[in-house]
Amino acid sequence: MRAFHVIDFETPPTLINVPVPVPAAGELLLDIAACGLNFADLLMAKGTYQETPSLPFTLGMEVCGTVIAHGEGVTTPPIGTRVAVFGGSGGLAEKGVFPAALCREVPENMESSVAAGFMVAYGTSHLALTRRANLQSGETLLVLGAAGGVGLTAVEIGKALGAKVIAVARGAEKLAIAKTAGADHVIDSDTQDVKTEVKALGGADVIYDPVGGDLFNAALRTCNREARVVTIGFASGEVPQIPANIILVKNITVIGFYWGGYLSFNAEALLTSMSDLFDLYSDGKLKPHVSHVLPLEQSEEALDLLRTRKSTGKVVVTP
Structure with a gap:
């Protein structure tokens, strides 16, 4: 073969x-x-x-x-x-x-x-936002890399959970895709200042970050008090160094999340999440x-x- x-x-x-x-x-x-x-x-x-x-x-x-x-x-x-x-x-x-x-x-x-x-894209976003970030209806979710493989699913799932979703991506085409997936607001990281735009929208309660680098640093400064920042990956190639003074002053929680890691210590969490996601798909709630x-x-x-x-x-x- x-x-x-x-x-x-x-x-x-x-x-x-x-x-x-x-x-x-x-x-x-x-x-x-x-x-x-x-x-x-x-x-x-x-x-x-x-x-x-x-x-x-x-x-x-x-x-x-x-x-x-x-x-x-x-x-x-x-x-x-x-x-x-x-x-x-x-x-x-x-x-x-x-x-x-x-x-x-x-x-x-x-x-x-x-x-x-x-499995990976939807499973990552579902478990990260529900189990780790405990995203609540009415909160503001900021998704970086929002038109990518996992970012787009975070937009969809965040919206399904009742959040206000702000999507950050590069270029009009990618922003349009994020908007179609349910984003309430879109920000072009190539032409707009992410920190300024998100703050103008009221700040973020949960940040979903598969990108890292400069976008992580900008997003961290948009956090509301008791915000949760979920690090998914580093597609930018740069692992950010977290300024502890900022997370201290605003009572911010920075959360690591590796979906595949659950296979070794809690595979049942992955399988339960996947069953929920297949149900959402069958009900027409995921596209x-x-x-x-x-x-x-x-x-x-x-x-x-x-x-x-x-x-x-x-x-x-x-x-």
Whole structure:
């Protein structure tokens, strides 16, 4: 089968032929229909992600596919079931093995290209805003990188939770997408001063930040008293240094959030959140945005869309 493989961290990933994997105990084999890409895939390809597999390995953290074989001790989901799963790697291939316990049946009305990019982005925003930030109806949510893979879902979920949502993105096209997703106010970080604009709107009670860098520093200075700042990632490439005097004076809480980390200490929280999200989708309350769907042989081009920030919403690869 074909797989987009990382052979070493000095060489770009490449599409090669590898043996079809055999599911071990507790695993199942999927015929992969689609793989959703994440910023973490770029880090993993360079060996800088916190949970990079041992070399060599196949990129692709989350997939949607059909169960075609069970490993020892596995009986569910049944063969023929279409499921979504966050496996951490192995998704940019025609077939892959994944833990059966982490697979969730996909709603019938959800396309595979949508399901493949649903778990990480929506799961991140849902758990971050509900479990960690405790976002309340009527509060103001400031979303940085609001047209990106996770940022756009934070806009949607924040709005569904009853918050007033301020979306920050770059350029008119991305702002329009955030507005369509439910943002009450939009700010162009290329042409407007984020600190001034957010303060004029009454400040922020919760900040959702997958960007870091200068935007984090500007956003921190818009916090209302007892605000919560959730750090999701550092797409800017710069990890901000937090000025403790500001968080002290305003009683601000800065919260770290790593969605994948829950797999090792509270996987049930992820699975419960995912069930809630699939229900919201089935009820028509979530409208996932997939900006690009590319074939497996264009995996490098798909990753470059993330690298250069030319995508909005999710980028998906279909074997």
